[in-house]
Amino acid sequence: MMDEKFDCIIVGAGIAGLSAAMTLAKNNMKFLLIEKGEFAGSKNVSGGVLWGSDLAKLVPNYWEEEDGGWERFINHRRLTFMDDQSTFSIDFKSSHFNDTPYSGVVVLRSKFDRWLAGKVQEEIDNSDYAMESFIATNIKVDEVLMEDNKAVGIRTGDEKFHADSVIISEGVNNLLTRQVGLQDDYVPADHMLTGIKEVIRYDQKVLEDRFQLNGLSGMSNEFVGFATDGVEGGGFLYTNRDTISLGLVAGIKDMREKEKSPHDLLNTFKAHPVIQDTIKGGEVVEYSAHVVSSGDKRVMPKELYKDGVLLCGEAANLLMNAGKAIQGMDYAMRSGILGAETIVKAKERDDFTSNTLKEYKQALEDSYVMKDINSFQDAVHMLHNPTMYQDVPNLICDFGRKFFTIDNEPTKKSRELMSESIKEHSSYWDLIKIGFKGAKSL
Amino acid sequence: MKLMDLTERLGLVSYRNQAKSDIKPHIEVDTDICNSTCPHKCTTYVCPANCYTMDEDGKVHFQVEDCIECGTCMYACDQGAVDWNYPDPEIGRGVTWNFG
Numbered sequence: 001m002m003d004e005k006f007d008c009i010i011v012g013a014g015i016a017g018l019s020a021a022m023t024l025a026k027n028n029m030k031f032l033l034i035e036k037g038e039f040a041g042s043k044n045v046s047g048g049v050l051w052g053s054d055l056a057k058l059v060p061n062y063w064e065e066e067d068g069g070w071e072r073f074i075n076h077r078r079l080t081f082m083d084d085q086s087t088f089s090i091d092f093k094s095s096h097f098n099d100t101p102y103s104g105v106v107v108l109r110s111k112f113d114r115w116l117a118g119k120v121q122e123e124i125d126n127s128d129y130a131m132e133s134f135i136a137t138n139i140k141v142d143e144v145l146m147e148d149n150k151a152v153g154i155r156t157g158d159e160k161f162h163a164d165s166v167i168i169s170e171g172v173n174n175l176l177t178r179q180v181g182l183q184d185d186y187v188p189a190d191h192m193l194t195g196i197k198e199v200i201r202y203d204q205k206v207l208e209d210r211f212q213l214n215g216l217s218g219m220s221n222e223f224v225g226f227a228t229d230g231v232e233g234g235g236f237l238y239t240n241r242d243t244i245s246l247g248l249v250a251g252i253k254d255m256r257e258k259e260k261s262p263h264d265l266l267n268t269f270k271a272h273p274v275i276q277d278t279i280k281g282g283e284v285v286e287y288s289a290h291v292v293s294s295g296d297k298r299v300m301p302k303e304l305y306k307d308g309v310l311l312c313g314e315a316a317n318l319l320m321n322a323g324k325a326i327q328g329m330d331y332a333m334r335s336g337i338l339g340a341e342t343i344v345k346a347k348e349r350d351d352f353t354s355n356t357l358k359e360y361k362q363a364l365e366d367s368y369v370m371k372d373i374n375s376f377q378d379a380v381h382m383l384h385n386p387t388m389y390q391d392v393p394n395l396i397c398d399f400g401r402k403f404f405t406i407d408n409e410p411t412k413k414s415r416e417l418m419s420e421s422i423k424e425h426s427s428y429w430d431l432i433k434i435g436f437k438g439a440k441s442l
Numbered sequence: 443m444k445l446m447d448l449t450e451r452l453g454l455v456s457y458r459n460q461a462k463s464d465i466k467p468h469i470e471v472d473t474d475i476c477n478s479t480c481p482h483k484c485t486t487y488v489c490p491a492n493c494y495t496m497d498e499d500g501k502v503h504f505q506v507e508d509c510i511e512c513g514t515c516m517y518a519c520d521q522g523a524v525d526w527n528y529p530d531p532e533i534g535r536g537v538t539w540n541f542g
Contacts, residue, residue, distance in 0.1 A: 036528055038458065042538045043511065068505035109542035138531040157530075173513035175527065189517040196490050198451075199541040200443075243541070253515050256484040262514075263490055267445045280443050286541045289490035291513035427491075 005130065006032045006163035008343050009154050011141045011176060013040035014109075015050070015314025015329050016169035021135070022058050025123035027344045030217070031133050032161060033120070034154070036140040041113025045197065045290035047236050049074060049104045049220050052330040054337065055103035059119050064102050071240035072218025073102035076211075078120030082225035082235075083397035087274045089221075098217065105239045106218050106330070108199070108245070131379075134311065137432075144168070144180050144309065151180065151308035158383045163354045165308050165343050165357025169336060172291050172314040172374060174301075180309055181300040189252035191299035193233055196262040196289045197247030198270075200282035204242040210278075211239050222326070225393025229268050231260050232384050237278070237328070246270070246279060249292060249326075251384070262289065292328065295320030295373065295380045304364065305357040310338040318369060322376035323383055323442065331369045338363040378441035387430055395425035448492050452508050459535045467506040468529035468536075469515070470495075475523035476502035488518045511536045 008024060010017045013035035019032045026110065037043040050070070055062055062068050075097035080089040117135055122390060125131045144157040144166055153162035168176050172192075177183045194399070211219050223235030232251030237244055248269055250262055268277060293299050300317045305312065312318075313332035320327050342360035346352045364370050382388055399421040403414060422428060448472065459465055466515035472492070476483055483502055485494035491508040509529075516526035 036531060037536075038531070038538050041542055043536075044510075044542050046542070047538060082507060110539040111541070113542075128494055140528055140530050171512075171514065173526070174529075186522075187517060188520060192517045194488070194514045195489060195539065245541075252488060255488045256518055257481060259487060260485075261487040261490075263448050263451065263492075276443065282443060284446060284451070285454065287446075287454050287509055287537055288542065289512040289514070290470065291517060387513060 006030050006161070008167060008205055008340075009034065009145075009161060009163040009346050010167040010169060011316070012169040012171060013137070013391070014044050014113060014169060014332065015115055015116070015137060015311060016315070016336035017167065017331035018053075018113060018120055018314060019058060019333045020167050020169060020340040022121045022193065023337050023340035024343065025127045025241065027340070028128040029133070029344060030129040033135045033154070034141055035135070035137045037137060039114050039137055040117035040135070041109045041111065043197065043289045044109035044113055046107065046109050046329060047197070047238060047326060048107060048109075048245065048329060049238060049325070049332060050329040050333070051325055051327055053101040053103065054330060054333045055105070058333070058337070059116070063102065069112045070105040070107050072103040072106045072162055072213070072216050073097070074106065074220050075217045078219065078221040080221060080223045080397040081393035082223055082227050082272065082274070083394045085273060086397040086401055088396045088400040095311060104220070104221070104243070105241055124232060129212045141176065146178050146180065149307060151306070155359065159274075165310070166338050167310050167312055167343065167348060168317045169312040169316050169332070172293055174311075174315040175243060177315050179309055180306065181206050182306060182311060187299065187345060189256065191294040191296035193249040193292050194252055194254045194255070194262050194289055195244055195249045195292050195293055196266050197263050197287070198266070198284045199240070199243045199245055199286040199288075201243045201285045202282045204282065207239065207242055207244070213239060219427055219436045220325075223287050223387050225397070226272065227269050228389065229260065229265055230390060231255055231258055231265060231391060232320075234389065235374045243285065244279065244282070246326065251431060252291070281370055281436065293317040293319050294384060295322070296384070297373065297377055304361050307353045307357070307425050310360050311355055312336045318373070320373055320376060321383060322372070322379035327372070329425035332368050333393060335364060338367065360385055378437060382434065382441055389424065389436055391426040391430065392434065395421045398425055399438070431440065433442055452491060455510060456538045456540055457535050458538055459542065462535065465535045466530065466533040468510060468527045468534045469504075469506050470525040471504040472523045472525075473502050473504060475521050478519045480523065485515045485524070488527050489515055507535060509535075
């Protein structure tokens, strides 16, 4: 293995790296996929929902497997505005989403990535390089080897492995991306958030009754407002088979300035009267945290490729929350596929320089990934504006309280109630600005 | 549902090399910077695993053992005090998620 030169070395067996590996295996390429964890997924944390149908392209009919690594498919979406006492939700559930391929599945990464790695291994076994392509775990890559500013392999400790190309899919804490000069050595906290989560276990029947789940159907619920106690960000709740994933994402710069701690924020969220009722009776089985990027393009690497090397997934800060869903794992999957397809082309041409690799960037620009990231930048900026994560949820909940209160006094019309709530929590001018931005950005 | 304190939460985390005493720290912190010029000492509250603590005299201390490799301190520290890396599987203490 040591003297062999690979067509490609992929660093990181998360969703981007595994999707790239699957694509390379399907195209009979000789590659090495290196993962620092004990197994694929052992170092990964997500909310989280894998949206879209790319999974079905990689693993056709994945839903027919007895235990497919995923938890539940989403047919129930809820967006909840919170103040300190109340919640006001937009709730949509439809059997329309019961059909395969599902448009979103909830995953727990330690299980899902491990399962997907098994599928990649099956594909390797069926390829021309069954004995020469590898998934290697428990190896930390210290350095991407560069010769004449071109990536030629990797170094781990004293060992070097050579390849015509390197795919960096190391995740958001992208040290190798920085080492090869595609991102600055120091990335400021401005557009970075900390995700913090508990996995809470229930008796499966209790969970299914509580959230009106049927078979493997599931719910995704995002929260804005009091959830993060005035800090930029929001909350989430996703239903797994017999657990829920409950957590927050909170802006790192904002926590620094407001002197807030993420685990205190999580307790504040859990102590909210509505959340208390929602999650009662469970047993916390894991606490976890991980940095995520906001989807603001200003934090993205300067470029997604250079000679011999490509960036996929969160290493390139491909993630976005434009208000409709928090997307990242689908971007990782698509970028991994597109990155690997570019490496296949490079092999055909025997040209692994930027001449070929720039096509990866173009493919990504032409895909929904960069199209969405580009067209929803205004929405990203708007969601990270205090009016959106503070004033608007307070206003909506205040209106809700007034609207649903019956106190045997003459009832005011909704319009009047709304006007009172607006005056109390914001201003018409702020809302016109937000409404105008919102109409433009969404 | 009873709220957990951080020690209880970290008690649910699985680490590799849990019992190893001579682990090599994967994060190095120049606490001289924290304790001289840093205006906010924010790592002492933004770290989700409380690896950074402040003593009675307001001095910052760092321990790597509880680190869950989230990366928050690498971004939060804008003073150049945090040298961040992932643990080496052989010689470092690293997290292994059961759910993730």
